[in-house]
Amino acid sequence: MRDALNGDMMQNIIIADNHMESVESGAKTIAVRVGYCSIEPGPLEIRSASGFWPASRVHVVSVQRKAISSLSADELNQSGVSTSDAMVKLFLPAFPCLSTESDVTVIGWKAAA
Numbered sequence: 532m533r534d535a536l537n538g539d540m541m542q543n544i545i546i547a548d549n550h551m552e553s554v555e556s557g558a559k560t561i562a563v564r565v566g567y568c569s570i571e572p573g574p575l576e577i578r579s580a581s582g583f584w585p586a587s588r589v590h591v592v593s594v595q596r597k598a599i600s601s602l603s604a605d606e607l608n609q610s611g612v613s614t615s616d617a618m619v620k621l622f623l624p625a626f627p628c629l630s631t632e633s634d635v636t637v638i639g640w641k642a643a644a
Contacts, residue, residue, distance in 0.1 A: 542591070543576040544568075544638070550611070551577075551584040561639045563602065563610050563618070565626050568636035570594055575640060589640035600631040 544562055546554065553559035554577055562577075564570075570591060577587045599615045612618045615631045622629050 541574060541576050542570055543578060543586075544570065545578050545580050548579045548581050548583060551579045551587070553609075554587050554589070555584075557642055559609050560641065561606055561609050561637055563606060564636045564638065565622055565629065566634060566636070567596065568594075568638065570636070570638050574643065575638075588643040590643050591638060591640050593637075593639035595637045595639075596634055597637065598632050599629075599635055602635070602637070606637055 544564070546562060550559055571594065572591045575589050575591045577589060578584075579586075599618050602610075602615060602618065607613060607615065607618060610618060610621075612621055619629050619631055619633075626633075
């Protein structure tokens with residue numbers, strides 16, 4: 532998808548449908564991705580996994596890479612879990628070698644202006 536303002540390709544991520552309402556309300560302001568994610572500060576389109584929800588446009592303000600064990604309580608909470616072990620368990624079916632010392636990318640955003 533191209534950014535209408537400057538013609539560049541719009542960055543995008545897909546998140547679970549059950550998180551889209553909190554993205555739209557502004558309650559969810561981060562996404563955690565396993566490994567390296569090439570998202571950069573700037574415009575971002577967030578789409579639902581099913582395509583049911585309309586896309587939300589936000590502005591990425593931070594991209595951090597850290598171990599799962601280093602995630603803050605807020606980062607874990609916004610991901611729908613309460614502990615780093617629960618985060619590993621959540622991702623284990625897709626990433627069978629994951630541990631609390633595995634690296635993730637934390638993408639932080641604010642509402643688009």
